[in-house]
Amino acid sequence: MKAAPVLAALIGLAAGAALVGYFGAGAVLHSLSAVGWAGFAAICAIHLAMMALMGLAWRALVPGGGAGIFIWGRLVRDAGSEVLPLSQVGGYVLGARALALAGIGGTVAAASTIVDVTLEFLGQIAYTGLGLGWLVRLRPDADLALPVLLGLGVAGTAAIGFVAVQRRGFDVLERFARHLGRGWVDRTAASAAALHLSLADIYRHPAGLWTSFALHLACWIASAAETWLALRFADKPVGFGAALVVESLLYAIRTAAFAIPNAVGVQEGAYILVGSLFGLSPEMGLALSLLKRARDLAIGLPTLAVWQGIEAGRLWHGRRPRSSAAAVPAPLPSEIDR
DSSP states (O other), X not given: OOHHHHHHHHHHHHHHHHHHHHHOHHHHXXXXXXXXXXXXXXXXXXXXXXXXXXXXXXHTTSTTOOHHHHHHHHHHHHHHHHTSSOOHHHHHHHHHHHHHXXXXXXXHHHHHHHHHHHHHHHHHHXXXXXXXXXXXXXXXXXXXXXXXXXXXXXXXXXXXXXXHHHHHHHHHHHHHHHHHOSXXXXXXXXXXXXXXXXXXXXXXXXXXXXXXXXXXXXXXXXTHHHHHHHHXXXXXXXXXXXXXXXXXXXXXXXXXXXXXXXXXXXXXXXXXXXXXXXXXXXXXXHHHHHHHHHHHHHHHHXXXXXXXXXXXXXXXXXXXXXXXXXXXXOOOOOOOOX
């Protein structure tokens, strides 16, 4: 594991612990307990339904793929990103590997992951724009509006560039390879060519692209229901529009802090900052953050346990001797960059 993500995670943990200590661990736990087990179970159920829809959004890019495979891949992807000390990219790798182990071609798994992440990001931009509109409507005096608008401009530009690279980036690689000659770049160019063909095939089906984008946007909007419901269980109700603003700005801030594994510390501070706009106490904001992290653990840990069982079974079957003479070891799973 690289030192930078570990250091960032440790700083984030220290910041989160400092916030809980500053506002009082007892007060935070009291706010958390107000939601209750019924509220926690309802939030987990909503999140699982959203994960299923996000899996279907991924599957829309690969006609003929089994829906269950992509829902499983999405569960693994999010578990890797939210539970393990990985960057977001590490979670994407785990999700794509889960598809490959389930029978989807490796190149197709990688290409569909890239496009799915892109469409999810575009959906998030639309979601943040919707949240900004509600913020201006509900709190026209809020100082956050201008920074969020500037951030949307930067994110939109980045998204356009990311799509352009997927559509046209291979042409640049081909020209670069011609200048260098054949040699060491051959294998890289061949792999990039296969990936480019898979990307081009996905982009040739606009119906799948629009379906995936619509499902992602619907899931982003539905994510506000978790906060809205949790606050109702805690007897601190806010309107759905206010919950939407809180969640949309929270995820925008989390995206900006992508280098910090699990957005540790950042998520807690964001809930305090944005929640205060709608009368939520810092203790309630921290409780919401801890509730989301408990939800991720409740869903992610069993998912990772099953995934590890699948990996171990694959490795075991690969190591079993094919004959009584000798055993042929299977290659180890690809190492994930942490």
